């Protein structure tokens with residue numbers, strides 16, 4: 124910081140770079156004025172009270188005579204406090220944080236804010252007021268609007284009839300109102316979905332606002348100053364601040380994130396790199412709210428992720444390592460169902476179609492929209508997963524190794540797409556990657572070292588300078604050798620300790636989308652997935668056909684006349700139904716667990732998800748029962764003419780349907796617990812053996828075995844079937860022996876309805892247990 128006031132002027136480089144930034148100076152005394160930095164034709168501009176020394180002179184006693192300096196270097200602009208008496212504050216995550224003396228901050232970007240003189244000091248005294256600088260783009264100055272609040276009030280929202288319109292999914296139709304009463308100013312949350320924040324603190328109802336407060340609505344930051352609301356009308360990205368992030372595992376013995384502190388500016392495209400096991404994915408999961416068990420906090424434009432996850436999740440896009448698309452849907456259908464899930468309930472079909480087409484265009488997959496996802500290439504599937512997350516237009520976008528498994532050309536193409544999204548779509552993008560080839564497309568790189576230590580953050584060029592090497596690959600080796608000393612050096616170099624002020628607790632419950640509509644969408648989606656997987660659907664329907672034929676082959680002619688063969692057939696019926704049901708569902712949840720997790724972290728209700736499975740399985744099990752019982756009846760010639768109350772066919776049908784459906788419910792429970800299909804399949808023989816052992820046919824049920832049998836489907840299924848065909852009323856094979864009627868098979872309506880009710884209760888209880896167990900999906904690694 125030794126430069127003199129007469130430093131040589133070299134604006135050519137700055138002009139060449141195309142960086143055109145203006146300063147919007149906000150002063151209560153002077154009003155709002157714009158300073159075009161490009162017209163100074165200097166590469167050092169001093170800021171202060173003394174007009175003879177400073178290019179930008181400010182009329183406030185709280186500002187030092189030479190307070191701060193602007194430096195233009197290599198086309199980038201930096202800002203530093205020059206040891207001023209009252210300090211310079213930078214807006215960090217909704218709060219003003221004091222800058223260190225003589226430390227440059229930059230490169231400056233549109234939307235950055237600096238307060239000269241300190242917040243809270245004599246705010247109402249015009250002679251001593253702090254002056255606010257907002258960095259705005261000279262190329263796009265009209266995108267900043269000023270709304271004077273003299274006698275006006277402004278309704279802010281997405282609807283066209285609002286006074287200030289922010290067209291973003293995170294903004295409600297009528298989101299907030301700002302108004303003046305007497306000499307005071309207030310902001311009111313109009314029952315918005317995602318809330319209103321003043322200086323990073325959630326507003327409940329109405330809150331008074333003061334000079335230079337910030338109001339956050341969706342992704343938009345509004346500054347209140349000079350009785351005016353100042354905001355950018357276009358959507359801005361999110362600034363992300365990490366504060367003292369620590370993650371320990373194995374009962375606190377192992378640290379996998381160590382004191383991570385840094386800030387990612389809005390609209391930056393940032394790569395997290397480092398050796399294997401350095402904690403890259405752990406950091407990404409923490410930043411995206413995917414992992415909630417950590418110390419420290421993450422702030423999105425000043426809003427705490429820990430406290431306000433339910434609000435912030437609507438502006439987070441997260442693409443995990445696994446693809447989060449269904450193989451058996453076309454790309455367009457996949458996007459359609461996701462849009463139905465994520466976009467507001469009152470979004471029209473045309474709006475959904477427009478958004479889908481826009482997203483397809485952004486990720487360059489328009490021509491593949493009608494292709495089944497299973498037929499897309501690896502790179503296209505990755506982009507399809509990105510498209511799914513882009514639908515809700517998230518301001519913050521996380522990707523875990525999106526380039527893994529891609530060839531260098533496809534990888535570079537994807538990196539270009541991401542770079543463009545961050546610059547043209549107002550998104551802040553953070554990704555974990557192992558690639559080193561396309562890192563130059565990133566604005567910044569975060570290098571993680573051993574034990575989750577942040578060793579460096581900066582541009583690719585700065586990284587090479589910091590580590591003293593031309594090769595980014597070499598940095599991996601340097602970190603492997605000595606993470607600690609690099610991390611220590613970086614901590615000293617890191618310009619500002621970015622710790623937002625503590626904010627009050629708040630546990631707001633965001634309004635969720637209609638459960639009925641979600642159930643309808645999920646059921647339609649699941650139905651389409653089943654319909655599109657014809658080989659599997661065929662297998663599900665062929666099973667009852669084959670089993671019915673095989674049972675007919677082994678059935679003797681005296682079935683339904685003689686006790687023993689009838690009992691064997693009924694037992695076989697029950698076991699077949701149980702197997703058919705379990706097979707229907709045992710992989711249905713675990714095979715899509717990565718998608719369930721992602722959707723659950725967003726806005727999926729597990730109840731509607733499980734009920735959608737139940738709805739489609741109801742139809743499948745009805746069809747299977749019809750095939751099974753119908754075909755068996757035809758092959759046998761007939762069933763006994765009467766059941767307990769109606770026809771034997773009808774009652775066998777209901778019993779078999781309840782058997783298959785409750786077994787499907789059992790399969791769904793196992794599928795909700797297991798993390799992958801192989802493990803679930805490995806459990807299925809065990810489930811079946813329990814059913815065989817405790818059905819009451821192979822072994823008599825006494826004591827403990829009887830109690831266990833109460834919890835099996837087979838016992839109630841066999842009991843109901845024996846009841847329907849009046850097993851006790853049939854002749855025995857060996858008539859000389861006296862047989863006592865079995866209480867299990869009493870042939871009467873109360874008994875039959877009782878067993879049916881128990882099977883129905885099974886279905887309900889298994890649904891509840893599935894929902895409870897599936898909650899663990901949020902803890903999946």
Ligand SMILES: Nc1ncnc2c1ncn2[C@@H]1O[C@H](COP(=O)(O)OP(=O)(O)OP(=O)(O)O)[C@@H](O)[C@H]1O
Nearest residue numbers: 372373379397398399400401402403404405406904
């Ligand atoms: N829940 C956990 N329990 C125990 N160890 C864990 C847990 N989660 C992560 N780890 C360990 O923490 C370290 C960091 O894991 P992480 O997946 O973040 O690494 P990474 O940098 O993404 O690695 P890679 O590049 O190989 O994917 C690893 O050693 C991993 O084994």
